[in-house]
Amino acid sequence: MADVLALVEARLRTALGEPDARAAVTFLGTDRIEVLRFSDQASGGIVRYATLGMAAQPMADPTAVLADPLRGPRAELVLSVRAGLADTDKVLRPLAVLAASPQVEGVVVAPGASLDVGEPLWPGAPFTSVLVAEPGGLVDDLDLEEPLDPVQFLPLLPMTPNEAAHKRVHGAAELQERWLNHGTDVRDPLRSSVRLD
Known part of the structure; x- marks a missing residue:
């Protein structure tokens, strides 16, 4: 069976180009997680950060007695922000903490979920959590050999604490619709919270 992470990295390079930086983080009792940075000046100064390592193992249902070593959803995370406005490389x-959460906490990361790191995503960031968006817009799913599930590349949308609280009450779709209606640039690393009244 082909190395899943080699295929994942190849898919990321095809979709986003060559990474201009990468860093590795290892947490006790987990596999190594890398984060690749892709700077694309052609896309209006957007920098993208993608995890590499989360898809090595399928995410297991936390209520299952035994985790299936082959079957189960696989994913990597992709965050897109405007370059040069904040120290987003921090x-x-x-991101590595979020990517390790299926191994550490036994959670299944899926579209519509909220993930919270409990601290600003980068210095001075008004965001401590992200909304997991639907895959397929930026990086296409990667099909693997049977019986393995495909790898999804899940976009992350930073949320302010007020937006995260609003999402818990009203749901992900309502928050995303509010962003759309107010013309919110979710890639702005310094943006303020959308109007929630």
């Missing part, structure tokens, strides 16, 4: 460790 997001590498928080």
Whole structure:
């Protein structure tokens, strides 16, 4: 069976180009997680951070007695922000923490979920959590050999604490619709919270 992470990295390079930086983080009792940075000046100064390592193992249902070593959802995380407005490179460790959460906490990361790191995503960031968005827009799913599930590349949308509280009450779709209606640039690393009244 082909190395899943080699295929994942190849898919990321095809979709986003060559990474211009990478960092590795290892947490006690988990596999190594890398975070790759892709700077694309052609896309209006957007920098993208993608995890590499989360998809090595399928995410297991925390209520299952035994985890299936082959079957189960696989994913990597992708965060896109405007370059040059904040020191967003400090997001590498928080992203690695989120990518390790299926191994550490037994959670299944899926679209519509909220993930909280408990601290600013980067210095001065008004965000401590992210909304997991639907895959397929930026990086296509990666099909693997049977019986393995495909790898999804899940976009992360930073949320302010007020937005995260609003999402818990009203749901992910309502928050995303509010962002859309107010013309919120969710890639702005310094943006304020959308109006919630």
